[in-house]
Structures are given as C-alpha cells and as structure tokens.
Amino acid sequence: MSRQLRIDPIACTGHGLCAELFPERISLDDWGYPLIESGELSAELSEHAQRAVASVSAVAAKRHR
Amino acid sequence: MMLAAQQFPRLLAGLVPGATMSFANHQLIHGPMDLSRHGRAASEHPLLLEIERAGLRGYGGAGFPSATKIAAVAAQQGRPVVVINAMEGESLSGKDMLLIRHLPHLVLDGAIAIAMALRSDRILLAFDSGAAGARRAVERAIAERPERGTPGFPEIVGAPLGAAYLTGQETALVAALNGKAAKPTLTPPYPFERGVSGRPTLISNTETFAQIALIVRHGATWFRGLGSERAPGTRLVTVGGAVARPRVVEVPGGTTVRRLLDASGGVTESLQGLLVGGYAGTWLPPEAIDLALDPLELSEYGASLGPGIVFALGESACPVAEVAAATAWLHRESAGQCGVCINGLGAISAALLELCDDGYHSGSYGEIERWCGLVSGRGACALPDGAAAFVSSAMATFRAEFEQHARHGHCDACLDRRVLPLAGQELLAPRPSRRLVAA
Numbered sequence: 146m147s148r149q150l151r152i153d154p155i156a157c158t159g160h161g162l163c164a165e166l167f168p169e170r171i172s173l174d175d176w177g178y179p180l181i182e183s184g185e186l187s188a189e190l191s192e193h194a195q196r197a198v199a200s201v202s203a204v205a206a207k208r209h210r
Numbered sequence: 211m212m213l214a215a216q217q218f219p220r221l222l223a224g225l226v227p228g229a230t231m232s233f234a235n236h237q238l239i240h241g242p243m244d245l246s247r248h249g250r251a252a253s254e255h256p257l258l259l260e261i262e263r264a265g266l267r268g269y270g271g272a273g274f275p276s277a278t279k280i281a282a283v284a285a286q287q288g289r290p291v292v293v294i295n296a297m298e299g300e301s302l303s304g305k306d307m308l309l310i311r312h313l314p315h316l317v318l319d320g321a322i323a324i325a326m327a328l329r330s331d332r333i334l335l336a337f338d339s340g341a342a343g344a345r346r347a348v349e350r351a352i353a354e355r356p357e358r359g360t361p362g363f364p365e366i367v368g369a370p371l372g373a374a375y376l377t378g379q380e381t382a383l384v385a386a387l388n389g390k391a392a393k394p395t396l397t398p399p400y401p402f403e404r405g406v407s408g409r410p411t412l413i414s415n416t417e418t419f420a421q422i423a424l425i426v427r428h429g430a431t432w433f434r435g436l437g438s439e440r441a442p443g444t445r446l447v448t449v450g451g452a453v454a455r456p457r458v459v460e461v462p463g464g465t466t467v468r469r470l471l472d473a474s475g476g477v478t479e480s481l482q483g484l485l486v487g488g489y490a491g492t493w494l495p496p497e498a499i500d501l502a503l504d505p506l507e508l509s510e511y512g513a514s515l516g517p518g519i520v521f522a523l524g525e526s527a528c529p530v531a532e533v534a535a536a537t538a539w540l541h542r543e544s545a546g547q548c549g550v551c552i553n554g555l556g557a558i559s560a561a562l563l564e565l566c567d568d569g570y571h572s573g574s575y576g577e578i579e580r581w582c583g584l585v586s587g588r589g590a591c592a593l594p595d596g597a598a599a600f601v602s603s604a605m606a607t608f609r610a611e612f613e614q615h616a617r618h619g620h621c622d623a624c625l626d627r628r629v630l631p632l633a634g635q636e637l638l639a640p641r642p643s644r645r646l647v648a649a
C-alpha cells in the first residue's frame with residue numbers, strides 16, 4: 146500500500162521536529178517549514194515516517210488515491 | 211418573447227445602467243424558465259447533462275467544469291445547500307456586482323434551477339455587505355420572486371458578509387456562513403462533502419449561475435452557438451487600466467484581447483504589459499494583445515482569464531511599484547494561518563517594496579523567484595499560489611525594470627502614481643469613473 150506524507154499547513158507551527166525525526170524525506174525551507182520529498186517509502190523509511198506522524202500532529206500519512 | 215436564436219449580448223441583454231431589472235422585465239426578455247422536467251434523480255438530471263454538454267466551466271477563477279462539481283454534490287448523502295458566491299473580493303473585478311445590482315433574477319433563476327435539480331431547500335446568496343446598493347438589490351429581488359413560499363421551491367436567503375479578498379475562497383466562505391471567522395480550512399473535507407451547516411454544499415460564482423439560467427432555457431447547443439470550441443458561450447470580462455472606458459463587457463469566448471480593449475474605448479497610452487486573470491493572474495507583454503482569450507492559447511503563456519479580468523498597464527506607471535504594492539496587499543489579505551503565507555509572502559513582499567526604496571538594499575531581490583516557487587502549493591488555500599504566479603510573471607515580463615530598480619532603487623513613477631486598485635487603498639492618481647456597460 147502506497148502512502149504519502151502530508152502536512153497540515155494551518156496546524157504546522159514550523160517547529161521543525163518532523164524534519165529531525167524523518168530527515169530522509171523532510172527538509173526545512175528558508176523559514177523553517179517542512180518540505181516533503183515524495184516517493185515510495187521502503188519498510189525502513191516507513192518506520193521513520195511513522196515516528197514523525199506519531200509525534201507531530203500536523204503531519205499525517207495519506208493513502209494514495 | 212424568448213431570446214432570438216443567437217442574440218447578443220446574452221447575459222447583459224436589456225441592461226439599463228443604474229437600474230435593477232424587475233422580475234417582470236426579466237421574464238419579458240428571457241422568457242419563463244421551464245422547471246417541469248425537474249422531478250428526476252439529480253445524477254441523471256437533464257439539466258446536469260445539458261450543463262455538461264454545454265462545456266460550462268465556473269467563472270469564479272479556477273474554471274472547474276460545473277457539471278462535475280454539481281454531480282459531486284448530488285452524489286452525497288443529505289440535503290444540499292446551494293451558495294451563490296458574489297463576494298468578488300478581487301478589486302479588479304466588477305462583473306459579479308454588476309449582475310447582483312442590475313440583473314439579479316438571472317442569477318437567482320440559475321440557482322433555483324440547480325437547487326431543484328439537487329433537491330436542495332436552501333439557497334444562500336453571499337455578498338459584500340459594504341458594496342453600494344447590493345443589499346437593497348438582493349432584498350428586493352428575493353422579495354419579488356413569485357416562487358417565494360411555494361412548497362417544493364427552495365428558500366432564498368441573502369447573506370451579507372464583511373468583504374475581504376479571502377472571504378470568496380470557498381472554505382473561508384463556508385466558515386463565514388457557519389458563523390466562524392472567514393478563514394480557509396484544511397481540505398478534505400471539501401464543501402461538496404461537508405459545507406454550510408455540515409451539509410453537502412455547492413458553491414458557484416454569480417456568473418456561473420447566470421449562465422445556467424440561460425442553459426436551462428435554451429440548452430447546450432444554443433449555448434455553444436457563440437464562442438469557440440474551447441471557450442464556448444459568452445463571458446463577462448472586467449477591463450481596466452489604460453483604456454478610455456474601464457467597464458464590464460460581455461464577449462464571445464475566444465475573443466482577442468485587442469477586441470476587449472477596443473470595446474472599452476481603446477487604450478489611452480502605449481502599453482507596457484497586460485495583466486490577465488487578476489491578482490492571482492499572469493502578466494504578459496504588450497504583444498499579447500493579439501492573443502485569443504482561449505484556454506489553450508493562454509495556457510501556453512501560463513495564463514488563464516481567471517474570473518474574467520484584463521488590466522492594461524500604461525507606459526506611465528511603474529510595474530515594479532504596482533506589483534510591490536499589490537503583493538504587500540495580498541500578504542495583508544492572507545489569513546496568516548500558514549507558514550508560507552506569513553513568512554514566504556512576507557519575504558517576497560518586503561523584497562519587492564525594497565526595490566522601490568532609495569536607501570539600503572539587502573540583496574534579497576535575487577531570491578524572489580526562488581521564493582515564489584517555494585510558496586506555491588504549500589498553503590491551505592491557493593492564495594500563495596496566485597500571488598506567486600502574479601509576481602513571477604511580472605518579473606519575467608518586466609525584467610529590465612526590475613533589474614533597473616535592483617541597481618538604482620526607485621524611479622520617478624514609483625513615487626507619484628499607482629494605478630492598480632487595491633481594496634481599502636487610495637490610488638495615487640485619479641482614475642476615470644467606472645461605467646458598467648455592455649459592449
């Protein structure tokens with residue numbers, strides 16, 4: 146099952162925690178807000194993604210339509 | 211009598227400047243609306259098929275196929291609400307207020323036909339409470355409707371709202387109609403799923419409903435009888451800037467920019483650029499005057515007509531100062547909810563304003579285009595995307611002027627002229643009064 150990370154831009158406070166938890170796919174822009182690199186997640190990456198989703202309420206995993 | 215086969219203008223037929231058309235005159239000009247077929251399930255409703263065949267696309271800015279949107283509402287559980295979006299937060303546009311103030315029954319006809327097809331019991335007409343004459347026109351038009359109170363017909367309610375650029379954005383509009391602050395919300399849920407009072411909600415632009423009123427009467431083949439294959443029917447365009455008579459004109463789809471400008475009295479000075487689509491639109495060089503307002507032709511320039519706006523920038527204005535002022539305005543109009551709006555648009559706007567200063571330059575000019583790329587698609591709504599397109603197309607079209615300002619600071623025109631209208635701000639030069647007449 147393919148999943149994609151999504152940020153809720155209204156809830157996001159630019160804390161940067163998500164990028165710390167999942168640096169493989171999340172970087173921060175000039176102002177500290179997350180930029181998500183898309184692409185399939187391997188099993189190992191999925192674990193990191195799950196960590197970010199679990200810890201940061203503005204990050205959600207969306208199933209691909 | 212009904213409209214003759216291909217009479218023109220269509221929407222603006224019988225318009226008397228300064229007057230609101232009565233229901234009786236409206237019926238005389240357009241004929242009655244036959245809603246007798248309106249007993250079927252919405253998804254296979256003949257009107258829906260007709261709208262699809264007509265190729266009707268919404269006139270609120272995004273140009274989304276109307277039939278798809280109506281069908282999405284029809285497929286939901288629960289009784290839908292129909293919302294007429296007459297907020298017209300875009301200060302370069304005048305068409306929606308023209309329809310509401312002068313031809314409200316065309317708009318109400320379309321909304322009633324759609325509400326009945328969707329078995330909706332409620333139509334909300336959302337408009338700017340501060341627009342001169344709007345409230346009176348809306349109240350009178352609603353009171354004049356003969357269907358009022360008839361079982362089986364939807365109730366029509368005027369909803370005057372405090373206007374701001376964002377109030378017309380659909381999720382912000384739903385929030386405002388639900389009694390909350392007019393700020394966009396995260397989607398999904400989309401308004402078609404959960405909107406006003408939590409019910410499935412169809413939100414369309416004022417002109418979209420007016421066009422539907424004509425499709426109900428004359429059908430898709432008639433609708434496509436004017437305009438081009440890709441831009442069927444007619445549409446309203448607000449023409450402003452360096453033209454003799456800024457106004458709203460009705461034109462067949464696919465008309466050239468030049469014909470629009472001619473219909474507005476012609477240009478008053480040589481042009482340095484054209485803004486197509488408004489503050490979420492695209493700047494094009496003067497050569498674009500011979501472009502057809504055709505979605506495909508415009509898209510080759512990354513442009514679209516948006517809510518139907520063409521603004522001609524004359525030689526005497528400074529494009530850098532105009533774009534800087536408009537961008538600062540867009541930044542202030544943002545809901546300030548998302549990082550990209552607060553910071554990204556803020557940085558872009560500050561860097562642009564700096565170009566019109568005469569003192570210290572931080573050198574952030576070189577970052578503007580990258581920042582435009584960075585803010586697009588990352589807010590909860592499309593405001594930053596529109597602003598970014600507006601700014602980056604300006605920088606491409608007026609490259610020499612931007613470079614000049616980056617090196618030498620402000621020019622003379624920066625200081626003493628401002629021609630782009632921004633709600634709540636005075637222009638720096640007198641603007642000819644806007645007459646609203648059909649061409």
Ligand SMILES: Cc1cc2nc3c(=O)[nH]c(=O)nc-3n(C[C@H](O)[C@H](O)[C@H](O)COP(=O)(O)O)c2cc1C
Nearest residue numbers: 268269270295297298299378379380414415418592
């Ligand atoms: C910042 C912003 C402002 C908008 N303002 C308006 C508006 O004033 N009037 C309008 O009809 N649509 C406006 N829209 C578009 C609406 O969200 C919506 O797409 C439109 O009302 C749908 O109508 P249509 O399908 O008939 O085009 C705005 C969109 C954005 C992103």
Ligand code: SF4
Nearest residue numbers: 545547548551589591
């Ligand atoms: S993108 Fe900007 S205008 Fe849109 S919701 Fe976010 S902060 Fe508000």
